[in-house]
Amino acid sequence: MKLVFIAYLIGVPIAWFAMNEWLQDFAYKTDINATYILGALVPAFLIALVTVSYQSVKAALSDPVKALRTE
Numbered sequence: 001m002k003l004v005f006i007a008y009l010i011g012v013p014i015a016w017f018a019m020n021e022w023l024q025d026f027a028y029k030t031d032i033n034a035t036y037i038l039g040a041l042v043p044a045f046l047i048a049l050v051t052v053s054y055q056s057v058k059a060a061l062s063d064p065v066k067a068l069r070t071e
Contacts, residue, residue, distance in 0.1 A: 004048045008041055 019032055 001045065001048065004044055005041075008044060012037055012040075 016032060016037065023030060023032070
């Protein structure tokens, strides 16, 4: 989760700047609300949590003998 949060901290200023520049070209201007930016953190954490949990359960239930035979 730390890596997801670090990636979020790096990506948020870049995304905010890019979206701000892109939205300025429209006739009806709108501001980027902080709830949109914070709202992106929740799905990112959920996707990371589900992915890591799935891989952990898959590794815990696998047979170590099969893994050693293939290496």
